[in-house]
Amino acid sequence: MKKIEVIVRPxxxxxxxxxIADLGLKGMTVTEVKxxxxxxxxxxxxxxxxYQVDFIAKTKIEIVVEAERVPEVLEAVRNxxxxxxxxxxxxxxxxxxxxxxxxxxxxxxxxx
Amino acid sequence: MNAADTSFILICAALVMFxxxxxxxxxxxxxxxxxxxxxxxxxxxxxxxxxxxxxxxGYTLAFGDDIGGIIGGMNFFALDGVGMDTLNSPADNLPHxxxxxxxxxxAVITPALITGAFAERMKFKSLLIFSSxxxxxxxxxxxxxxxxxxxxxxxxxxxxxxGAVVHMSSGAAALAACLVIGKRKGYGKQSFIPHNxxxxxxxxxxxxxxxxxxxxxxxxxxxxxAVNAFVTTHLAAAAGLLGWLLVEGLHGGKPTTLGAAxxxxxxxxAITPAAGFVTPMAAILIGFGxxxxxxxxxxxxxxxxxxxxxxxxxxxxLGGTWGALxxxxxxxxxxxxxxxxxxxxxxxxxxxxxxxxGYCFVVSWVLLKVIDATCGLRVTEEEEVVGLDVAEHSxxxxxx
Numbered sequence: 001m002k003k004i005e006v007i008v009r010p011x012x013x014x015x016x017x018x019x020i021a022d023l024g025l026k027g028m029t030v031t032e033v034k035x036x037x038x039x040x041x042x043x044x045x046x047x048x049x050x051y052q053v054d055f056i057a058k059t060k061i062e063i064v065v066e067a068e069r070v071p072e073v074l075e076a077v078r079n080x081x082x083x084x085x086x087x088x089x090x091x092x093x094x095x096x097x098x099x100x101x102x103x104x105x106x107x108x109x110x111x112x
Numbered sequence: 113m114n115a116a117d118t119s120f121i122l123i124c125a126a127l128v129m130f131x132x133x134x135x136x137x138x139x140x141x142x143x144x145x146x147x148x149x150x151x152x153x154x155x156x157x158x159x160x161x162x163x164x165x166x167x168x169x170g171y172t173l174a175f176g177d178d179i180g181g182i183i184g185g186m187n188f189f190a191l192d193g194v195g196m197d198t199l200n201s202p203a204d205n206l207p208h209x210x211x212x213x214x215x216x217x218x219a220v221i222t223p224a225l226i227t228g229a230f231a232e233r234m235k236f237k238s239l240l241i242f243s244s245x246x247x248x249x250x251x252x253x254x255x256x257x258x259x260x261x262x263x264x265x266x267x268x269x270x271x272x273x274x275g276a277v278v279h280m281s282s283g284a285a286a287l288a289a290c291l292v293i294g295k296r297k298g299y300g301k302q303s304f305i306p307h308n309x310x311x312x313x314x315x316x317x318x319x320x321x322x323x324x325x326x327x328x329x330x331x332x333x334x335x336x337x338a339v340n341a342f343v344t345t346h347l348a349a350a351a352g353l354l355g356w357l358l359v360e361g362l363h364g365g366k367p368t369t370l371g372a373a374x375x376x377x378x379x380x381x382a383i384t385p386a387a388g389f390v391t392p393m394a395a396i397l398i399g400f401g402x403x404x405x406x407x408x409x410x411x412x413x414x415x416x417x418x419x420x421x422x423x424x425x426x427x428x429x430l431g432g433t434w435g436a437l438x439x440x441x442x443x444x445x446x447x448x449x450x451x452x453x454x455x456x457x458x459x460x461x462x463x464x465x466x467x468x469x470g471y472c473f474v475v476s477w478v479l480l481k482v483i484d485a486t487c488g489l490r491v492t493e494e495e496e497v498v499g500l501d502v503a504e505h506s507x508x509x510x511x512x
Contacts, residue, residue: 043185044305045365045366045368046142046305046306046368046370047363047365047370047371047374047410047423048360048363048407048411048414049414050304050364051303052303053303053305
């Protein structure tokens with residue numbers, strides 16, 4: 001099992017959600033986050049004083065899938081989140097040791 | 113007594129009262145979220161503190177029998193002889209008690225204006241001591257000089273609704289306060305970004321609304337002068353808003369909502385001394401100039417490296433100064449300024465500007481130094497980092 005963590009532009013979240021749902025995947029966790037990469041921050045001006053705001057609002061999606069499904073998920077997510085401009089985000093894939101469904105006690109791929 | 117005038121000034125007094133909570137919101141929106149209540153409190157408490165001081169001793173020092181042009185006597189101490197009829201009232205069409213409370217609302221907002229200079233770092237207890245003493249030794253004498261039969265008014269200085277008494281005095285005290293109390297921790301290194309600009313815009317709207325009572329009410333009668341002051345006030349605020357946005361757009365690239373709010377207040381400050389003495393078209397020039405000059409004023413603190421948290425010096429100090437001088441230029445209603453053949457008036461206005469700044473700055477500076485040495489002006493470094501809401505009031509503005 002793998003966890004796919006995706007950082008995307010907030011306005012792309014619906015597109016990404018639909019792309020993932022089209023693959024038949026059942027769940028995801030979404031968090032509003034802040035951070036910066038190559039896009040850098042932006043400038044805000046208050047009464048003539050400029051402030052550099054380093055952290056930009058992004059949305060983080062976490063989904064756990066069977067390992068063999070990772071390539072198709074990556075492709076779907078990348079296509080749906082792409083604008084081609086700096087700041088489109090990143091996808092991280094990490095191994096997951098165990099998953100437990102709290103209601104039933106099922107574990108492993110059954111619990112995804 | 114005149115029933116129409118009485119009812120009008122009662123309403124105006126209520127309008128001016130509403131400016132202080134409006135100012136509290138205007139300021140608090142510009143503060144950081146951990147200081148929202150502390151900042152509101154610094155204005156709101158004046159409704160309690162100054163109202164009482166004014167009734168007991170401030171009013172008599174301002175409007176009691178003149179002593180050498182400097183201060184009022186104690187004949188109205190604790191409102192002695194200040195009654196519901198016109199007996200002894202400085203405005204012979206109004207009940208004396210009404211005149212007292214209308215003036216009291218001006219006294220309430222003036223020390224509240226100063227708090228913008230030291231927002232986010234002043235001890236609450238020391239604020240109360242400073243404001244109490246400031247009303248007695250700075251505001252009341254200034255008020256006497258200009259409106260209470262004192263030397264400045266006798267010299268012919270024009271100040272319709274408080275350019276010197278309210279705005280320059282608070283601006284000069286604010287400059288003294290920034291210098292004595294020092295910069296906020298992290299100033300110049302961290303971003304001090306306003307936490308709630310919609311709150312600031314609402315506050316600015318309330319100030320604009322209340323200012324009609326402030327300026328039109330200063331006619332002290334429901335008459336044509338009041339109508340003129342109402343219109344000049346509105347047009348100056350409108351022009352101030354546009355003037356600020358224009359210069360901000362040219363200088364900074366984008367017009368901002370904080371700029372719109374600041375420009376409107378700058379226009380209101382600038383027209384205050386002139387409101388009853390100029391025509392509506394002159395008011396547009398004064399307001400527009402106010403917006404542009406005060407935009408320059410807020411850039412001064414970066415140049416001279418003092419931390420005037422919410423720009424009291426730049427907006428009230430400079431705006432009031434411009435308004436006082438502009439009165440000497442544009443006065444044409446009931447008085448003549450330079451452009452109407454009376455250069456002497458501009459000279460008198462300049463004299464009043466210099467004396468107001470000099471007196472208010474020096475006495476405020478001494479007061480602050482004495483309080484700093486005895487009670488301390490500033491919260492501890494840790495309290496400043498935690499924020500005044502929790503450190504000084506054991507409350508938090510937001511539970512998010």
